[in-house]
Amino acid sequence: MIKTMVFIEFMKLRRQWLWAVLIIVPLVSCLLGYNNFFTYQDILVQIDDNEWIEAWTQASLFYGMIMLPILSGFYCSLSCRNENFGGGWKQMLVLPPSRVEIYTAKMIIILFLVLVTQLVLITEFIITGLLLGLQDSIPWFFLFKVLVLGFLAVCALVAIQLWMASQIKSFVTPIAINVALTLLAFIAAGAEWGNYYPWAQPTLAMSAPDEVGISSLLFFLSINLVIFSLATIIGVASFDKKDIN
Amino acid sequence: MCSNIIETVNLCKKYKTTYAVKDLNLQVKKGEIYGFLGPNGSGKTTSIKMLLGLIKATAGSVTLFGKQLESDRNHILKKVGALVESPSYYGHLTGYENLKIIQRMLNVSEKRIEEVLNIVRLTKAKNKLVKQYSLGMKQRLGIAIALLGKPELLILDEPTNGLDPAGIHEIRDLIKSLPETDGITILISSHLLSEIDQMATQVGIISEGNLIFQDSIEVLRNKSDSQIRVRVNDANKAKIILENKFDDSIQLDANSNLILNKTDDNHISLVNNMLVDSNLSVYRIEEIKSSLEDVFLNIIKGEYS
Ligand SMILES: Nc1ncnc2c1ncn2[C@@H]1O[C@H](COP(=O)(O)OP(=O)(O)O)[C@@H](O)[C@H]1O
Ligand SMILES: [Mg+2]
Secondary structure, three states, rough: OOOHHHHHHHHOOOOOOOHHHHHHHHHHHHHHHHHHHHHHHHHHOOOOOOOOHHHHHHHHHHHHHHEEEHHHHHHHHHHHHHHHHHHHHHHHHOOOOHHHHHHHHHHHHHHHHHHHHHHHHHHHHHHHHHHHHOOOOOOOOHHHHHHHHHHHHHHHHHHHHHHHHOOOOOOOHHHHEEEEHHHHHHOOOHHHHHOOOOOOOOHHHOOOOEEEEEEEEOOOHHHHHHHHHHHHHHHHHHHHOOOOO | OOOOEEEEEEEEEEEEEEEEEEEEEEEEEEEOEEEEOOOOOOOOHHHHHHHHOOOOOOOOEEEEEEEEOOOOOOHHHHOOEEEEEOOOOOOOOEHHHHHHHHHHHHOOOHHHHHHHHHHHOOHHHHHOOOHHOOOOHHHHHHHHHHHHOOOOOOEEOOOOOOOHHHHHHHHHHHHHHHHHHHOOOOEEEEEHHHOOOOOOOOOEEEEEOEEEEEEEEEOOOOOOOOEEEEEEEOOHHHHHHHHHHOOOOEOOEEEEEEEEEEOOHHHHHHHHHHHOOOOOOOOEEEEEEHHHHHHHHHHHHHHOO
């Protein structure tokens, strides 16, 4: 049943220009990053530094700290907006699948979109870098690691964002709250408590080794998992109880 | 063992301090077309949402097909088709894609999509985006969705709301054609009795959250009382003569007809003789029955007073 429900969520994403968002948002992050990189190349690249990694510190700054948290929130809001707008909730919820299944399917499709976004980002990062003439060897393992870690880190955030989007009928309100909390990540990322702050976690997880990043990976991922589990349980439980008006 | 398809016991929904629905005891038998009537805001949608588990009841219980919804949700809802309030749809998808989504959720054959499209006559428009549909088409799509799973119980909440007379007629014909085909049970709500008059077999009337009438439509019809209308050449003179004689006030309608509340044969014959003896010309004497709509309104008014 879950497979069917995920397929259905996929169908609902048609004709929403999602592919454009998926291509453009990571690309903009890359371009802004490379722009910074070439402007401050002298300061950023020191002897023994790999230019790709230095360029990544700039790209991930825009992507991890701003674009990704806003984008994952947008995916959640879009997915729920499709239901709120035409009364989809009240149709779906009088059919056999349970509310838990419906919620889970939405979670899966959103996490899938985030994963695709990560893949697009890395691909675009490499292609733009090559086109801009970066010479050093591509740090494949490093890029793979930030892709996976970034994805794991954003899971907790998605759990919170889906909970919000499923409870608030308006499309804009959760997005606005999300943007405000994203801005707070600028402060959080530099502080120790940033490790616990879901909006700062993606950028921390995706940062290069020589930046202030995660203090202990295991600890970081455990915190992340706890937040993910709590937000999912609360999200499912409150959705299950919700009156559909 | 009762054969009620829908049964609620003291079902209540309270919002803040007021009850939207209070102690509702609905009983809908198998094969019935149950007209659920009440003015706007009387609690029809709230009741229907509780039947389907869209909102939680403050108190009371709902039994569908003899089972509690929570205990056997999957099994019960597979047999129910519902259109709650305004139709639900994904505007950025086509009519066909909308049905496809529901078909997958119900796990019925894909052929069924063409069948229901045909029933609601949307076959030609199936590849159009639903946001381009007219209200009537959206409403028909909603009915198609409700019919997709070949339901044994069909719940339609004001399916004709907001439609023009032609659209209302069309939906009504559509619904009337259903029960003969598969012997399904239908609950249909409306704020106008006239809309369900010709199809309902059973009627429940809700007012301010209370069910104030529940019985067959014949019982409702029998409640309509009759009056006698008399047309004469000089109504005012006739009125004075009759009022003096019977010591009873007599009304005139807008067309200067006399309206008599006592309708037994002897009384009418007496009245006729008096008028003729007074040299008045009696053109016609006819019985007028108050319409079912009037009965409906009177029942609701009685509740208000
Ligand atoms: N979510 C809600 N919060 C507060 N009051 C509500 C809510 N939904 C419905 N009501 C109230 O409950 C009453 C019944 O509404 P409803 O069931 O929609 O009536 P109907 O469908 O018969 O027009 C109305 O007075 C309405 O204002
Ligand atoms: Mg209503």
